Amino acid sequence: MKHYFHPQSRAVSTHWMLTELDAEHEQILVDYTNGENSRPAYRAINPMCKVPALEDGGVVVTETAAICAYLADKFPEKGFAPPVGSAERGAYYRYLFFPGTVLEPMFTMNQFGVKDIPPQSAGWGDLDRCLETIEVMTPEDGWALGKQFTAADVVFGGTLDFAVKFGWLPSPTPKVAAYVKRIKARPAYRESHDPSWH
Ligand SMILES: N[C@@H](CCC(=O)N[C@@H](CS)C(=O)NCC(=O)O)C(=O)O
Incomplete structure (x- = not known):
């Protein structure tokens, strides 16, 4: 998985989630302070130009909550999401x-x-x-x-x-x-x- 990240951003929450799960990932710095997030290469991942974003094989997930939910479902054995159908x-x-x-x-x-x-x-x-x-x-x-x-x-x-x-x-x-x-x-x-x- 590739995690698009900046240390002074909401991406610290998704990094925290990845760390909680001990999930192997490549950390890719997107320096929004120099406009890297607005360039075509990153817009192709997130046209909102925002971090965090997660790439898992061909799947791209953006939005902090969506990424956390996706990761919780990807590693069900870690117990970070209650079972589907439970109260x-x-x-x-x-x-x-x-x-x-x-x-x-x-x-x-x-x-x-x-x-x-x-x-x-x-x-x-x-x-x-x-x-x-x-x-x-x-x-x-x-x-x-x-x-x-x-x-x-x-x-x-x-x-x-x-x-x-x-x-x-x-x-x-x-x-x-x-x-x-x-x-x-x-x-x-x-x-x-x-x-x-x-
Ligand atoms: N709704 C997004 C918000 C993400 C967000 O606002 N990220 C900011 C940093 S905290 C960002 O990438 N700003 C760069 C920009 O918008 O140019 C989420 O929850 O992930």
Whole structure:
């Protein structure tokens, strides 16, 4: 597998997922700071010009959550996804989709001061609704789906980790702060993230 990556990007989450799974891969640096991501060679992989991307044989997967879900399914023996058809699958999908479709747009709008979008029209509602939902979805102890750490934690927990680190979520509640702390203590997190993140 080829993992298209930059160390200061959301690709640290997919690198973390690969590390959790101990999945053999080639790390390919895409230097978006010099425009490498906009050149035809990389556009052919991801026309969004964004990292991360994963190439597995003839399969190209983009989007952090999609890559994590793909990897969890590729290595079912590692237990990073609940079995298809199990009750946990519903919550699993929620944790995988909520960060990219709701939290990311909300954090971006909030960070850039975009206001006055009616919450009933915006798919991400508003900051208050998102904060309340984050609190409800954050596990009191253990992991998103219970005792078993899964791709849901890499995606949801990884997004909360970014949010705290970059000030999108300046005052995490004690529950959110404790969850992010548990995440950061994982050996694979520490192996895959620059020490400045630890
Ligand atoms: N929705 C994408 C977002 C990825 C993303 O925004 N990557 C940024 C770095 S964190 C990027 O590649 N930026 C370069 C650019 O857009 O030119 C995902 O979840 O993977």
